[in-house]
Amino acid sequence: MSFHTRSNAVAHVAYALVRAASRLISTHASCMRRFVKRMEGVETGLDAARTSAYATCALALLALGAARHTTESLDTQHYLAHVKFLASDALRGRATGTPELEKAAAYIAKQFKASGLQPFDGKGYLQAFPVTTNAKLGTNNRFEYTENGKNSTLKFDEEFIPFNFSSRAKVSGEVVFVGYGITAREYNYDDYAGVDVKDKLALILRHEPQEFDEKSVFAGKVYTDHSQFFSKVVNAKNHGARGVVLINDRSNHRGETDQLEPFGKTAGPADGGIPFVQIKAEVAERWISNAGKNLDQISSDIDKDLKPHSFALPGVEVRENIDVERAVKTVHNVIGYLPGSTSEYVVIGAHYDHLGLGEQFSMAPSLAGTVHPGADDNASGTAGVIELARTMAAEPRPKRGILFMTFAGEELGLLGSSYYVNHPGLPLDKAVAMINMDMVGRIREGKVYIGGAGTGAGLRATLDEIVPKHKLNVDFSDNAGYGSSDHTSFTTKQVPVLFFFSGLHSDYHKPSDTWDKIDTGGAVAMLKLVAEVTARLQESDSRPQFVRVKPPAGAHGAASAGDQASGSGYGPYFGSIPDFGEIPRGVKF
Numbered sequence: 001m002s003f004h005t006r007s008n009a010v011a012h013v014a015y016a017l018v019r020a021a022s023r024l025i026s027t028h029a030s031c032m033r034r035f036v037k038r039m040e041g042v043e044t045g046l047d048a049a050r051t052s053a054y055a056t057c058a059l060a061l062l063a064l065g066a067a068r069h070t071t072e073s074l075d076t077q078h079y080l081a082h083v084k085f086l087a088s089d090a091l092r093g094r095a096t097g098t099p100e101l102e103k104a105a106a107y108i109a110k111q112f113k114a115s116g117l118q119p120f121d122g123k124g125y126l127q128a129f130p131v132t133t134n135a136k137l138g139t140n141n142r143f144e145y146t147e148n149g150k151n152s153t154l155k156f157d158e159e160f161i162p163f164n165f166s167s168r169a170k171v172s173g174e175v176v177f178v179g180y181g182i183t184a185r186e187y188n189y190d191d192y193a194g195v196d197v198k199d200k201l202a203l204i205l206r207h208e209p210q211e212f213d214e215k216s217v218f219a220g221k222v223y224t225d226h227s228q229f230f231s232k233v234v235n236a237k238n239h240g241a242r243g244v245v246l247i248n249d250r251s252n253h254r255g256e257t258d259q260l261e262p263f264g265k266t267a268g269p270a271d272g273g274i275p276f277v278q279i280k281a282e283v284a285e286r287w288i289s290n291a292g293k294n295l296d297q298i299s300s301d302i303d304k305d306l307k308p309h310s311f312a313l314p315g316v317e318v319r320e321n322i323d324v325e326r327a328v329k330t331v332h333n334v335i336g337y338l339p340g341s342t343s344e345y346v347v348i349g350a351h352y353d354h355l356g357l358g359e360q361f362s363m364a365p366s367l368a369g370t371v372h373p374g375a376d377d378n379a380s381g382t383a384g385v386i387e388l389a390r391t392m393a394a395e396p397r398p399k400r401g402i403l404f405m406t407f408a409g410e411e412l413g414l415l416g417s418s419y420y421v422n423h424p425g426l427p428l429d430k431a432v433a434m435i436n437m438d439m440v441g442r443i444r445e446g447k448v449y450i451g452g453a454g455t456g457a458g459l460r461a462t463l464d465e466i467v468p469k470h471k472l473n474v475d476f477s478d479n480a481g482y483g484s485s486d487h488t489s490f491t492t493k494q495v496p497v498l499f500f501f502s503g504l505h506s507d508y509h510k511p512s513d514t515w516d517k518i519d520t521g522g523a524v525a526m527l528k529l530v531a532e533v534t535a536r537l538q539e540s541d542s543r544p545q546f547v548r549v550k551p552p553a554g555a556h557g558a559a560s561a562g563d564q565a566s567g568s569g570y571g572p573y574f575g576s577i578p579d580f581g582e583i584p585r586g587v588k589f
């Protein structure tokens with residue numbers, strides 16, 4: 001890391017003063033003890049030289065007093081001003097890939113610079129990366145099939161819909177039914193055993209076996225990662241399939257209508273690699289019955305024996321043209337560095353993007369086109385990073401530094417943070433811990449959730465010591481629970497994480513997530529806790545060693561409200577958690 005030339009002279013001078021003060025403090029450690037003694041009247045009869053030494057020491061003490069008071073200088077007005085700007089109508093919901101997100105990036109960079117942070121790469125505060133945004137349906141989506149020599153065409157939108165992370169491609173091939181499309185070695189379960197899907201289309205059921213069985217090997221009634229659409233398309237691709245055709249698992253959902261998943265509802269990476277569509281279940285059920293089998297029977301057999309009941313469908317051939325348009329845009333993580341006296345550092349991060357006008361992932365889809373301001377999600381965390389940077393940069397230089405980062409692309413699937421951990425500006429093995437704040441603006445009765453307490457040896461003990469000093473009501477989760485956010489990218493690189501979160505509410509991912517509902521006092525109270533935890537991580541003799549914490553029984557999704565405390569996490573691909581807290585049983589995949 002090279003030092004940059006600060007154009008902000010004021011910040012430069014202030015920083016130099018603080019650095020000088022901190023050097024003074026370390027060289028005057030013993031004089032400080034004597035100074036204190038003198039104040040207590042223990043020492044008398046000072047000569048001129050000693051008086052002047054004491055005066056220097058007093059200055060140093062003053063500097064120390066001023067500098068070590070991050071927790072007092074954290075300020076509700078500063079904090080609120082940042083939230084208001086980021087969540088303003090002018091920023092139009094900060095959607096990744098929009099000019100308004102870039103405005104937010106410039107604003108954050110300006111704040112980092114004013115606080116005296118260094119550019120993370122010696123050059124600037126912005127880390128550019130490409131993002132595929134706005135998957136849109138093209139005009140040429142077709143799904144045709146031949147069954148026993150007879151051609152049929154499905155009606156777009158009524159009888160078939162591509163998923164937004166489907167590849168754009170024209171494919172054709174024979175069809176193989178592969179149960180739920182799951183390969184789960186840990187449960188000794190494989191729908192693909194004994195069938196060959198190479199260069200064919202995989203026909204699969206939604207969800208997973210034994211879905212409503214409390215004793216299901218698939219984590220009881222909670223969905224596992226295997227039920228995710230994205231896991232299924234990756235698994236099919238790994239088995240050589242040309243495409244995936246999904247149907248609702250009606251035998252486990254009697255009485256429900258056979259609804260197709262609307263386009264754009266599913267979070268995930270940009271492109272699953274092969275075409276992926278959903279079709280009306282009755283079409284595939286007919287294919288199966290024409291092959292002399294019965295889908296209900298097959299489903300209940302799978303539930304019973306958890307053995308593959310997969311087979312190639314004779315006489316069925318599918319031809320499809322999937323037209324999903326994408327645009328590639330350059331977006332930016334905003335990163336500033338506050339060096340310590342060693343090369344080790346703590347990461348403090350938050351995502352600054354949100355849903356824009358709510359075309360994707362809105363919890364109020366009927367209000368798409370309206371600004372989704374994302375004050376809590378996540379202007380609240382971003383403002384926290386900015387305010388912590390301002391106050392902590394004014395402190396003496398501790399042993400370890402702080403890397404302040406705000407991420408783009410979180411709502412589209414943790415894109416900014418996963419780009420960063422794969423293209424780190426500073427060596428990741430020097431990152432002693434990552435603190436993430438996502439939705440910290442709705443603290444009610446002091447309630448704060450901290451996930452990841454078990455991901456670093458000794459982290460929980462540190463928290464147990466510090467937390468009681470703060471007037472907060474803290475709930476812990478050892479794993480990175482309470483839903484997925486950017487900290488997940490860091491656990492994949494074995495960096496211990498702490499995830500601060502003030503809980504879900506009915507304005508989540510809606511136009512009603514506005515700045516006036518932010519509990520500024522509560523948020524700043526929480527920032528004081530974050531500051532103290534960070535300071536401890538900066539100064540402690542040893543760094544917390546990473547501990548891989550297993551989610552409970554492979555569970556996926558913090559399902560019901562009651563389940564939130566157990567803190568089951570989301571898979572790395574799902575930054576957005578559309579149904580979180582809304583559907584009693586969990587997240588629908």
Ligand SMILES: [Zn+2]
Binds near residue numbers: 351377378410438485
């Ligand atoms: Zn968020």
Ligand SMILES: [Zn+2]
Binds near residue numbers: 509
């Ligand atoms: Zn969100």
